[in-house]
Amino acid sequence: MIKNVIEHLATVDTYGVISILLFFTFFMGMLIWAVRLKKDYLNSMSNLPLDGGETTPTPSGHE
Amino acid sequence: MNMEKFKYDNKIVRAFALATVVWGLVGFAVGLLLACQLFIPALSLNLPYLTFGRLRPLHTNAVIFAFVGNGMFMGIYYSLQRLCKARMFSDFLSWFNFWGWQAIIVSAAITLPLGFTSSKEYAELEWPIDIAIAVVWVGFAVNLFGTIARRREKHMYVAIWFYISGAITVAVLHIINSLEMPAGFWKSYSAYAGVQDALVQWWYGHNAVAFFLTTPYLGLMYYFLPKASGRPVFSYRLSIIHFWALIFLYIWAGPHHLIYTALPDWAQSLGMVFSLMLIAPSWGGMLNGLLTLRGAWHKLREEPMLKFMVAAVTAYGMATLEGPMMSIKSVNSLSHYTDWGIGHVHNAALGWNGFLTFSMLYWLFPRLYNTKLWSIKLANYHFWTGLLGIAFYVIAMYASGVTQGLMWKQFTPDGFLQYPNFLDTVLHVIPMYELRALGGTLYIAGAVMMVFNLYMTAKQGCFVPEEEAQALPLIKETAREDITHATSRWHTHRFLEAKPLFFTALALVAVLVGGMVEIIPLFLVKENIPTITSVKPYTALEVLGRDIYIREGCVGCHSQMIRPFRSETERYGEYSKAGEFVYDHPFLWGSKRTGPDLHRIGGKYPDAWHYNHMDDPRSTSPGSIMPRFPWLLADKLDTDCLSPRLRALRKVGVPYPAGYENGPAQKELAAQQEKIVASLKTGMISARADREIVAVIAYLQRLGTDIKTAGSAPAAASTTLNTK
Numbered sequence: 001m002i003k004n005v006i007e008h009l010a011t012v013d014t015y016g017v018i019s020i021l022l023f024f025t026f027f028m029g030m031l032i033w034a035v036r037l038k039k040d041y042l043n044s045m046s047n048l049p050l051d052g053g054e055t056t057p058t059p060s061g062h063e
Numbered sequence: 064m065n066m067e068k069f070k071y072d073n074k075i076v077r078a079f080a081l082a083t084v085v086w087g088l089v090g091f092a093v094g095l096l097l098a099c100q101l102f103i104p105a106l107s108l109n110l111p112y113l114t115f116g117r118l119r120p121l122h123t124n125a126v127i128f129a130f131v132g133n134g135m136f137m138g139i140y141y142s143l144q145r146l147c148k149a150r151m152f153s154d155f156l157s158w159f160n161f162w163g164w165q166a167i168i169v170s171a172a173i174t175l176p177l178g179f180t181s182s183k184e185y186a187e188l189e190w191p192i193d194i195a196i197a198v199v200w201v202g203f204a205v206n207l208f209g210t211i212a213r214r215r216e217k218h219m220y221v222a223i224w225f226y227i228s229g230a231i232t233v234a235v236l237h238i239i240n241s242l243e244m245p246a247g248f249w250k251s252y253s254a255y256a257g258v259q260d261a262l263v264q265w266w267y268g269h270n271a272v273a274f275f276l277t278t279p280y281l282g283l284m285y286y287f288l289p290k291a292s293g294r295p296v297f298s299y300r301l302s303i304i305h306f307w308a309l310i311f312l313y314i315w316a317g318p319h320h321l322i323y324t325a326l327p328d329w330a331q332s333l334g335m336v337f338s339l340m341l342i343a344p345s346w347g348g349m350l351n352g353l354l355t356l357r358g359a360w361h362k363l364r365e366e367p368m369l370k371f372m373v374a375a376v377t378a379y380g381m382a383t384l385e386g387p388m389m390s391i392k393s394v395n396s397l398s399h400y401t402d403w404g405i406g407h408v409h410n411a412a413l414g415w416n417g418f419l420t421f422s423m424l425y426w427l428f429p430r431l432y433n434t435k436l437w438s439i440k441l442a443n444y445h446f447w448t449g450l451l452g453i454a455f456y457v458i459a460m461y462a463s464g465v466t467q468g469l470m471w472k473q474f475t476p477d478g479f480l481q482y483p484n485f486l487d488t489v490l491h492v493i494p495m496y497e498l499r500a501l502g503g504t505l506y507i508a509g510a511v512m513m514v515f516n517l518y519m520t521a522k523q524g525c526f527v528p529e530e531e532a533q534a535l536p537l538i539k540e541t542a543r544e545d546i547t548h549a550t551s552r553w554h555t556h557r558f559l560e561a562k563p564l565f566f567t568a569l570a571l572v573a574v575l576v577g578g579m580v581e582i583i584p585l586f587l588v589k590e591n592i593p594t595i596t597s598v599k600p601y602t603a604l605e606v607l608g609r610d611i612y613i614r615e616g617c618v619g620c621h622s623q624m625i626r627p628f629r630s631e632t633e634r635y636g637e638y639s640k641a642g643e644f645v646y647d648h649p650f651l652w653g654s655k656r657t658g659p660d661l662h663r664i665g666g667k668y669p670d671a672w673h674y675n676h677m678d679d680p681r682s683t684s685p686g687s688i689m690p691r692f693p694w695l696l697a698d699k700l701d702t703d704c705l706s707p708r709l710r711a712l713r714k715v716g717v718p719y720p721a722g723y724e725n726g727p728a729q730k731e732l733a734a735q736q737e738k739i740v741a742s743l744k745t746g747m748i749s750a751r752a753d754r755e756i757v758a759v760i761a762y763l764q765r766l767g768t769d770i771k772t773a774g775s776a777p778a779a780a781s782t783t784l785n786t787k
Contacts, residue, residue: 019333019580030307034300046295048146048220049286
């Protein structure tokens, strides 16, 4: 069935178009998602490597 | 709530650090030997185990999987525990990972010089080692996910995402590319043939670069750079975009290794377009790294580790701009098969992976030994010596690569090739090869300084095997709370990160989409590989000859893929067609022409020429830099392996008739041997029929001749692209 569908797509060139569309959809979705993230969340995340490690971790990294 | 006390495991980090240093020196030293062999061929000492063909995969495997592999484990085992605020999930798995990985490296170091190779680049190891790699990798992945599951920090920092994507993708790539049919304990044939094998191999090869050499190291950059500079990453939002865009795009770019080959044009174009798009996330990541240091550049003066890190990130930026440029078809027509590719990968390996590893080592050793770095001055000397080494190496290879590309394509005003003898183009770039060896020597000298510095640091300090830490336990949220969080729009990503398995599944889907869209059509759609009726399976003797060609690593210097340019069809003959490789398990297209292409070598020279050339290449081609292969003339051909090999080839789809391996094949083999011996006699050479050289000659004389016997090749065969 799948083989049949793939073989009968108009031409193999269709794959190029499918690929770009797939990427475009994925990328736009991801971009919108990333842009809408809240500042305080981003700040706490970016500080994660700094509050852990060889020094005793502070509770600030927790919620 | 009470703080929980626990201990970070530093012993495993130190073990991987030591392995990184030791294997790094081995990998660099083998590389330097190979570099020198290219202008002093006698350095192979006429020993099979020291020839360029057999040692090249040892060098690449040592640097990629032994040096960078151990460096990656070192960084992950250190940072993961601290980012998760938890000890590694299982000490047993940690040590299983360590010793398993070292055993694989040692077995590679033994089997590759012995000639046990699948010949597929960066996947040369034979099937028993392939299975061991899969098992050890699963052990690592279980340890990784187990630690994440036991974390005391609710969210997974971006570095962990990069580790996860590397862990799962490398497993998928390794298993799919290594599907092969065993024909003995140390011999197998790829399950795929020709064009399909090439696409699967470069889907693997390119993404081994992406998900072994790049994504885990980007994760390490996102951890160690903020750590060393004491500043959070420039933009966490950018790192999210960097991650998702990078893993989604990378997987599509594999076909850029096969531009202008017999791979269908649509796949080549996809590879090119997605490679170009890769510039965006790669440079986003590079800038994110460099801008993390905004306002802290003065720290570079005090902390040599940061110097290495900044140079590494800059090299990453250069390599990820250069790669897409080389994927543009017109640039690729000049750069492919030349030393430019070698310059490109060494820019990335020496600069990005090498310097980032050195950076981590300089940072970790004082902390593991609770002391200060023994000598900042010596580390600075290392930095400048290493940087100078990279510059000598890379500039020499760019000059050599562009020179080769131009000379191969140069026509006289009358329309003839300016350099019809390939050897002229080789001899012209020898000074560049010498300069490259100087660059390599400087790089190794720097690494030796580091080893001494780290040794002295360890000596003056006291190792801290277990590091005490404490953190609040993670409160498990109820399902209801999860749903409440998930429905709140800005909590979506937090929900995703808090669910490692769901996150992993999404990352896997993002990674697999590209591979599926490219690979599945190639296997299912017949028009992708037009068949040629005159192309027949290799004879029994040719199969054994081909296996010797694979054993000796000839593919490391000779391509078997004539591109559709006038400069190539003039030099080598008719350009290569997809249908000519349907029985090639594995494909042997190669990626570098240190010597000429061999796809149409069949019938070009008499048998006696090949005999003399293998004995001493300089007897037929004065100045040649090819090593001697005298053992081919002396060693007896092993014909006992013929039956299992033919059976294995039949199982992967080569249509040998039933029972062919039980008698008819042996008879045919003997007849073809006698024919070649008779032909050698006319060249005043008396050779014994049962020697390996006879099988090699049979294979070389067959290469590319099938479409000549057809009388009329497919219609497309008569046209070439109107480009040089």
